[in-house]
Amino acid sequence: MNSLTESQRNAIGIMERTCSAVSLLGSIFTIVTFSCSSAFHEKPINRLVFFASFGNMMANVATLISNAYLNRLDSVGCQAQAMLIQWFMFADTGFMLAMAINVYLTFYRKFDAKRLRQIEPVYLLACYGVPFIPALLFLFIKHNGERVYGDATLWCWISKDVEYLRFASFYGPIWVVILITFSIYIRAGRTILENRKELREFESNIDLTSVNDEDASTTKRTEVSITAEASGSGPMAGRDPSWGDYMVRVSADNHISPGIDVASPVHSKTIYEHTSTLQLEPTRPQTSTRRNSARRRSFEFKSAAWSYSKCALLYFTSSLITWIPSTANRLYNSIHGGAVLVPLAFMSAFVLPLQGFWNCLIYTVISWGACKNLFEDMKGRGLAVSGITTSMSGANLTAGSHQRDRSLPWSLNTARSSGMFDCESVAELSRPTEG
Numbered sequence: 116m117n118s119l120t121e122s123q124r125n126a127i128g129i130m131e132r133t134c135s136a137v138s139l140l141g142s143i144f145t146i147v148t149f150s151c152s153s154a155f156h157e158k159p160i161n162r163l164v165f166f167a168s169f170g171n172m173m174a175n176v177a178t179l180i181s182n183a184y185l186n187r188l189d190s191v192g193c194q195a196q197a198m199l200i201q202w203f204m205f206a207d208t209g210f211m212l213a214m215a216i217n218v219y220l221t222f223y224r225k226f227d228a229k230r231l232r233q234i235e236p237v238y239l240l241a242c243y244g245v246p247f248i249p250a251l252l253f254l255f256i257k258h259n260g261e262r263v264y265g266d267a268t269l270w271c272w273i274s275k276d277v278e279y280l281r282f283a284s285f286y287g288p289i290w291v292v293i294l295i296t297f298s299i300y301i302r303a304g305r306t307i308l309e310n311r312k313e314l315r316e317f318e319s320n321i322d323l324t325s326v327n328d329e330d331a332s333t334t335k336r337t338e339v340s341i342t343a344e345a346s347g348s349g350p351m352a353g354r355d356p357s358w359g360d361y362m363v364r365v366s367a368d369n370h371i372s373p374g375i376d377v378a379s380p381v382h383s384k385t386i387y388e389h390t391s392t393l394q395l396e397p398t399r400p401q402t403s404t405r406r407n408s409a410r411r412r413s414f415e416f417k418s419a420a421w422s423y424s425k426c427a428l429l430y431f432t433s434s435l436i437t438w439i440p441s442t443a444n445r446l447y448n449s450i451h452g453g454a455v456l457v458p459l460a461f462m463s464a465f466v467l468p469l470q471g472f473w474n475c476l477i478y479t480v481i482s483w484g485a486c487k488n489l490f491e492d493m494k495g496r497g498l499a500v501s502g503i504t505t506s507m508s509g510a511n512l513t514a515g516s517h518q519r520d521r522s523l524p525w526s527l528n529t530a531r532s533s534g535m536f537d538c539e540s541v542a543e544l545s546r547p548t549e550g
Contacts, residue, residue, distance in 0.1 A: 119268065119455055127269065127464045128181040134468040135178040141475030142168040142175065154485035155478075159217060159231045160426045164478045166239055167210040171471030174203040177270070178468040184271050189262065193271035194254060197264035200272050201285065202243075202250035207470045208289050209242030211434045214427040215296040218303050222424075249284045268448070268455060269464055275453050282449075286442050293438065296431055303424055426481045433473035437466045 119127070145168045149155045156162065177199035184193035220226040253263040258277045265274025273281045440462035447456050479486055 119457070119460065123457060123460075124182055127461060128183075130461065131178050131181040131269070131464050131468055134465055134472070135175045135181075138469050138471035138475075139172060139175040139179070142172045142471035145471075145475050145478050146172075148482075148486070148489060152485060152489050154488060155482050157228075157485075158426070158481060159228050160214060160430070161478060161482060162232070162235060163210050163213055163217075163238065164430075164474050166235070167207055167242075167474055168471060170203040170206040170210075170243065171474060173199055174207070175468060175471055177203070180270065182270055185266055188265045188271065188274075194262070194264050197267075197271040197273070198250045198254060200270065201253065202246050204467065204470070205246035205285060205289065206242045207474075208292050208434060208438075209245070210238070211430055212292045212296050213238040213242065214430055215299040218424050218427050219299050222303055222306050253280075253284075268460065269467075275448075278449055281445055286438075286445060289438060290442070293434065300424075300428060300431065307424060426477065429477045429480070430474070433470075433477065437470060437473070440466050 145165060149161065149165045155165075177196045180192065180196045184190055184196060187193055217226070217231055220231065253273070256263050261274065261276060263273055263277055263280065264271060265276070267273060267275070273285070440459060444456070444459035444463040447459055448454065
């Protein structure tokens with residue numbers, strides 16, 4: 116089939132606009148949640164997805180236009196649409212490469228989140244600056260008196276007359292980036308497999324190490340007995356037993372067995388005795404503690420690197436879903452003299468506008484805990500505000516109740532924050548100390 120029918124063009128237009136709207140909503144969700152909650156800032160990959168979302172939004176502005184300007188190729192609308200597609204669709208692939216570079220730096224250069232954040236300006240400049248150059252130049256370049264940007268079947272983009280520019284400035288570089296990314300993941304995959312073996316060995320050995328350390332340690336028990344006597348003679352005979360004479364017996368034993376108590380005789384009629392036992396935690400050898408601490412740090416670092424790699428691989432997979440059908444469609448057009456294969460055209464119209472949606476999906480999956488907390492906070496505040504409105508509509512509110520209602524929206528967050536800090540404090544105290 117050499118061209119699309121009118122009904123097929125309309126169907127493609129509807130598909131492009133629908134997918135663009137879904138993707139646009141996904142990008143807005145990513146930007147809003149990242150901007151409103153610092154919980155999403157913890158993972159470097161979230162920051163890159165956040166930066167990529169602005170480009171996804173601009174690309175979706177272009178794909179929302181769809182094929183509306185195909186009959187007005189010299190119009191500002193057509194030229195602007197073509198420039199946005201050339202610029203921002205390519206930028207998304209650049210962020211995919213940035214994630215792969217982060218994987219390389221994490222595994223082989225031991226970069227942490229702080230050092231990865233320091234090179235993000237370079238990523239931004241490269242991902243948005245490099246594709247901007249050809250996108251802008253094509254506005255002013257003409258071929259045989261015709262503009263470079265023109266009819267590209269699905270929308271305004273590089274015209275069929277200069278089809279080689281599609282591969283030289285767009286699909287060719289994109290697949291070079293994909294191959295570089297793939298090679299990084301292949302190398303990292305071998306390292307990941309080796310690290311996974313070490314992680315499994317660490318998990319299986321850590322329990323045995325803990326048991327051995329406990330066997331080698333000494334358990335001590337200190338027993339304190341307080342005996343109160345109420346004397347039967349003298350002017351204080353009628354006093355309360357709590358005012359009596361005291362006898363303190365202290366015994367310590369390295370084993371859990373009764374101690375030998377030594378006490379002076381006490382003349383009393385009534386004796387009140389209370390015994391408290393303090394069980395001391397075993398102390399572990401310093402050498403073993405330091406060794407385990409070092410191994411645990413290595414374990415945590417490799418686990419974090421593996422977690423980041425899985426997220427970056429998801430992004431890479433979504434890019435393959437986007438670019439394989441669209442590249443196949445353009446190759447078919449080029450090989451067959453501009454002929455259109457309808458299934459490939461529909462697949463391209465479906466996957467290309469969805470870049471923002473895929474990024475949002477990955478962003479949500481890897482930040483699911485932060486998303487749930489954010490939704491719970493929003494729900495809690497909504498219920499609190501509703502409670503305030505209902506309470507204020509009553510006629511018998513006191514000043515105290517007004518004060519409580521005004522503080523209610525923050526009570527849920529305060530409780531949650533307090534709990535979070537408590538957990539962090541417990542984790543900090545339970546962390547083994549060295550030396």
